[in-house]
Every structure is written in structure tokens, then in C-alpha cells.
Amino acid sequence: MTMFARLFLILSLAVPPGLVEAADPKEISWETLAPPAAVISNPFENLNDDQMNSLRQILRLEARAERSDDAEAHAEAQALRKQMAMDGLDVDGLFAARRAIMEQREAAASAVNEDLVGTSVRLPGYVLPLEFKDRKVVEFLLVPTVGACIHTPPPPANQIVHVVYPQGIEVNGLFTPVWITGAMVAQSSVQKVGYVDGQAPVSVSYLMRPILVEKYGS
Incomplete structure (x- = not known):
């Protein structure tokens, strides 16, 4: 075996298996660009329609009360909060969960799939x-x-x-x-x-x- 042939054989063996194949482009779909979805607790899945409607009303009433100093809207919101508390529901905790879910979804919409970067x-x-x-x-x-x-x-x-x-x-x-x-x-x-x-x-x-x-x- 010539010197050149021995050198070529050594270099060939030094190449990690699959390196040549890895250089070929991987055909992907658009779904692949999004990272795997993070699991986040969603307490709203356990609420019934009436409870969801009450939460929406509280949001609207409290926004109106804050915007125009509406005492009647504030009183209605407090009454709904009291009713939900009697059902064992923490309205402020639910609103915090809502914000967390919205932030998570917003972050997920812009996050990249790190497994694709550089590929x-x-x-x-x-x-x-x-x-x-x-x-x-x-x-x-x-x-x-x-x-x-x-x-x-x-x-x-x-x-x-x-x-x-x-x-x-x-x-x-x-x-x-x-x-x-x-x-x-x-x-x-x-x-x-x-x-x-x-x-x-x-x-x-x-x-x-x-x-x-x-x-x-x-």
C-alpha cells in the first residue's frame, strides 16, 4: 500500500460515522420550526360555562369601575367574586393563571426549535x-x-x-x-x-x- 493510500485510509477512519450523511439537507415541514409545546397547567379546563361567564363579567365590570369610577360596576364585580369564592374558586389566582398562559403562548409563538439551529x-x-x-x-x-x-x-x-x-x-x-x-x-x-x-x-x-x-x- 502506498503512502498516499495509507493516509487516505487513516483520514477516512477518522471521520465520525454519519458525518457525510449529516451534510445532506434534511427536508422539514413548517410544524418542525416550532419547539415542542411546553406543558402548562390550565385551571380553566375544570370550570363550567357559568363560572367562565362570571370571570368574563368580573373582568369587564372591574375594567369599567376602574375606568369611570363606577360604584355599581364595582359592587356587581364584588358580588360575583363572593359567589365564586363560595364555589371554592380563587378569582385572583385564576386571573394570574390567565396572564401566565397568555405570556406562555406569546413566547411559544416566537421561540425557535433549537434542534434545527445550525442544521x-x-x-x-x-x-x-x-x-x-x-x-x-x-x-x-x-x-x-x-x-x-x-x-x-x-x-x-x-x-x-x-x-x-x-x-x-x-x-x-x-x-x-x-x-x-x-x-x-x-x-x-x-x-x-x-x-x-x-x-x-x-x-x-x-x-x-x-x-x-x-x-x-x-
Whole structure:
């Protein structure tokens, strides 16, 4: 065996198993971009319809009482609180749980899947152009559905990818379907999406500078 052959064999054995395969992009779905859902206690699951309605009334009445110093609204809210206490329910505790659930859901909407960060992936989606150069899109948002951010409200931040692609790709109007291939980066940003009558901010959790953008089905 020659010196070169022995060196090649040594280097080959030194490569960890699966490294070559790991370099191949992993085809993923949009659901994969969201991290596993955290389990959070939801005390509202144990309330009946009347109790839920009482909580809503307390919220409205107390907001009215605070806003306009409405003594009658304050009295009604206190009566409902007393009734719920007789049912063994802690209204303030339930309101605190409500805030915690809302905060958890808001955080979950922007959280990234750490298992994907730095991983080479292939993801399909629709192009929402941000910047053109020589009639090609060189920067865009990849969104999961047609109409997202324009005709419908923006998806959660972790369901949008900010794509920077200097090579550019030709598109046919809005929402051209494509595949993007490259390493996923966790990078929060707010991008401005243009409308006929102005612009609107869109929160994004991911960035990709893809090695390849190709039209879907090509």
C-alpha cells in the first residue's frame, strides 16, 4: 500500500460515522420550526360555562369601575367574586393563571426549535418579496401559506423565515412557491412588508442565507 493510500485510509477512519450523511439537507415541514409545546397547567379546563361567564363579567365590570369610577360596576364585580369564592374558586389566582398562559403562548409563538439551529434543511414555502435587484428577488420572507401577511394576519414569528439570497430568483408576482436549502439560523427581526397603502412590521424568528432557492416542482 502506498503512502498516499495509507493516509487516505487513516483520514477516512477518522471521520465520525454519519458525518457525510449529516451534510445532506434534511427536508422539514413548517410544524418542525416550532419547539415542542411546553406543558402548562390550565385551571380553566375544570370550570363550567357559568363560572367562565362570571370571570368574563368580573373582568369587564372591574375594567369599567376602574375606568369611570363606577360604584355599581364595582359592587356587581364584588358580588360575583363572593359567589365564586363560595364555589371554592380563587378569582385572583385564576386571573394570574390567565396572564401566565397568555405570556406562555406569546413566547411559544416566537421561540425557535433549537434542534434545527445550525442544521442544513430543505423547506418549501411561498415567497413574499422584500427587495429586488435586476428583476430578481434577493431578499424575501418565506411563509407557509398563500396570502400570509398580506391578505391574512402574519403567522407566528417562528413560522416565517427571513431569506437573504444575493444570487436572486425570478418570481411571478407574490407568493411564488419555492424550496429553500441551507442552514437555519435563530435570529429575531422585524421586517417591513409593503402594501398598496403603506407598510406593516412583521416579526420573524429565523434567518437563512440559502445555498439554493429553487421553484417548487422544478
